[in-house]
Amino acid sequence: GAGVSQSPSNKVTEKGKDVELRCDPISGHTALYWYRQSLGQGLEFLIYFQGNSAPDKSGLPSDRFSAERTGGSVSTLTIQRTQQEDSAVYLCASSFDRGLGYTFGSGTRLTVV
């Protein structure tokens, strides 16, 4: 596609429910990243996929968070048993190569009530 596409754009969920966030990167981009940004805060790295290599999960805050990237393209970030502190904007970015700048999607605004 022309840009990085994320869905849904907004998600309100009850505490304890599971949510899935989707990212469709730019076609041909081998690197895909998930970040989250809480209100007024900087970007927090979550997970990184590069081609067929094992993902770098070092930024995932707890075992309630997981992510997959199928076929080297679309990625899904899953948060299980959501907590209020999970409320944030979840941003996906892709890059043709990790040596270059990213293109971000418009994010998913997650609100846990």
Next chain:
Amino acid sequence: RKEVEQDPGPFNVPEGATVAFNCTYSNSASQSFFWYRQDCRKEPKLLMSVYSSGNEDGRFTAQLNRASQYISLLIRDSKLSDSATYLCVVRYSGGGADGLTFGKGTHLIIQP
């Protein structure tokens, strides 16, 4: 942990003025440098890469000082539309797959 530090501001600047802000980084192995712009409730967008020799893109000039480990962004003839948060981004070698480290941003407000 590698860090990128920025003055959060806000910088309140009258329209037409020149404004500059810096970013410092702690990892001397850093290799690539970028400035991103983030508008309120929007995603970050790449503004410009920063090269060792310095580079200019219209009203924007970026400089890198490796010896002092800082990057600067200069905006000339500022416009109201320049109001945004400017994120300094540094990529360093090694340290895992994610070499990109984002600063928390400098908030710029251009006033009419």
